[in-house]
Amino acid sequence: xxxxxxxxxxxxxxxxxxxxxxxxxxxxxxxxxxxxxxxxxxxxxxxxxxxxxxxxxxxxxxxxxxxxxxxxxxxxxxxxxxxxxxxxxxxxxxxxxxxxxxxxxxxxxxxxxxxxxxxxxxxxxxxxxxxxxxxxxxxxxxxxxxxxxxxxxxxxxxxxxxxxxxxxxxxxxxxxxxxxxxxxxxxxxxxxxxxxxxxxxxxxxxxxxxxxxxxxxxxxxxxxxxxxxxxxxxxxxxxxxxxxxxxxxxxxxxxxx
Amino acid sequence: xxxxxxxxxxxxxxxxxxxxxxxxxxxxxxxxxxxxxxxxxxxxxxxxxxxxxxxxxxxxxxxxxxxxxxxxxxxxxxxxxxxxxxxxxxxxxxxxxxxxxxxxxxxxxxxxxxxxxxxxxxxxxxxxxxxxxxxxxxxxxxxxxxxxxxxxxxxxxxxxxxxxxxxxxxxxxxxxxxxxxxxxxxxxxxxxxxxxxxxxxxxxxxxxxxxxxxxxxxxxxxxxxxxxxxxx
Numbered sequence: 001x002x003x004x005x006x007x008x009x010x011x012x013x014x015x016x017x018x019x020x021x022x023x024x025x026x027x028x029x030x031x032x033x034x035x036x037x038x039x040x041x042x043x044x045x046x047x048x049x050x051x052x053x054x055x056x057x058x059x060x061x062x063x064x065x066x067x068x069x070x071x072x073x074x075x076x077x078x079x080x081x082x083x084x085x086x087x088x089x090x091x092x093x094x095x096x097x098x099x100x101x102x103x104x105x106x107x108x109x110x111x112x113x114x115x116x117x118x119x120x121x122x123x124x125x126x127x128x129x130x131x132x133x134x135x136x137x138x139x140x141x142x143x144x145x146x147x148x149x150x151x152x153x154x155x156x157x158x159x160x161x162x163x164x165x166x167x168x169x170x171x172x173x174x175x176x177x178x179x180x181x182x183x184x185x186x187x188x189x190x191x192x193x194x195x196x197x198x199x200x201x202x203x204x205x206x207x208x209x210x211x212x213x214x215x216x217x218x219x220x221x222x223x224x225x226x227x228x229x230x231x232x233x234x235x236x237x238x239x240x241x242x243x244x245x246x247x248x249x250x251x252x253x254x255x256x257x
Numbered sequence: 258x259x260x261x262x263x264x265x266x267x268x269x270x271x272x273x274x275x276x277x278x279x280x281x282x283x284x285x286x287x288x289x290x291x292x293x294x295x296x297x298x299x300x301x302x303x304x305x306x307x308x309x310x311x312x313x314x315x316x317x318x319x320x321x322x323x324x325x326x327x328x329x330x331x332x333x334x335x336x337x338x339x340x341x342x343x344x345x346x347x348x349x350x351x352x353x354x355x356x357x358x359x360x361x362x363x364x365x366x367x368x369x370x371x372x373x374x375x376x377x378x379x380x381x382x383x384x385x386x387x388x389x390x391x392x393x394x395x396x397x398x399x400x401x402x403x404x405x406x407x408x409x410x411x412x413x414x415x416x417x418x419x420x421x422x423x424x425x426x427x428x429x430x431x432x433x434x435x436x437x438x439x440x441x442x443x444x445x446x447x448x449x450x451x452x453x454x455x456x457x458x459x460x461x462x463x464x465x466x467x468x469x470x471x472x473x474x475x476x477x478x479x480x481x482x483x484x485x486x487x488x489x
Contacts, residue, residue, distance in 0.1 A: 081393070092386035092389060094387065094405055
């Protein structure tokens, strides 16, 4: 369903991604973990062309886009992008629109669906993320967690083949993380929505991901089921990264692991 | 001090008798022109400004440079001089325009130049995440501008643009030098007839002040409307 070959991204002389290869099946949930600066977010942003890769190819569904020195055509970028939807770390809701209007916007403006139909669909999605009562609230009147749930509804409204989530809980206050994770967990349950999640929530990644990717310095270092990567990491760097996390947790909470 | 005040001949400064006749005359003949010229040139000027602002931010030099030159000319030369050049210069190259046409062109160009920088600044103040969110929904540049960026930029630009509008209303008084019959023009007619300029200028000053005060109130209401979705 998704096929990524030799994907490379450089910012000037700085190589951020080195020859990434990855195949993702329909309905799979992929968690991408790794230290900051490892290129996980850039990788995700390449998949919907928010960043234009330097080389390689991306195939999502029936659409393939090859990258080389020539800039790909706007039309091709958009047909690939129409297969994806993105949830951002900082929500990026449209502040001048209500929650309902935020969810409707893509349907009305991009997909040219009538306002009535779009409104019905959007209400259904807000219900799905537990915010039916907040449909008329502006983003500023919502908590961070609520905003992110609206953002998830907005992304789902585009009916994407693959939902991309870029650190969806990193900007949230700790007590609000659970609600957002619960929504994502719910989405992962029926195994139809393909998802790629960049996250620092290791327990969550372990729980929901069918496969976990550990990235460092722009490369996929290790990839496997969550038990493989978290339970029996084979690569020294993965071990080191996970050890650091556990040590951190141990120190903070006084756990003995 | 008291002595000084008592020596002033107040009737030379302001003649009530004359004012009773002059005030309605100026208002009746001049106000309409002042107002419609202001509103029309502001509207046209904003359209010009939007196009110029977008051209100024374009990745294409062919759009960017002309926009920069235009802004530079408008901001770098006095409006009065621009009006003179249009009014006296164009006939030299064979284009003779009605004073009112010169007025519309001159003021529109002026608003277009100043407001374009306001609009550009407002557009640039909208966070990158808004562009990215719109792009990720697969909106085109135009759709993103129209549906996401401009509605937010309007709120940012509003105080400055209202300022421009107030300046414009007052700048219409310059049109009197190219014989456009607006408020100051009629004031000068009365002044010339009665040899009492001070009275009519004070009346005109009061009129401009009242118009600007009303517009100021309008601005506050507009700002309230736009601020409903923000904390600030």
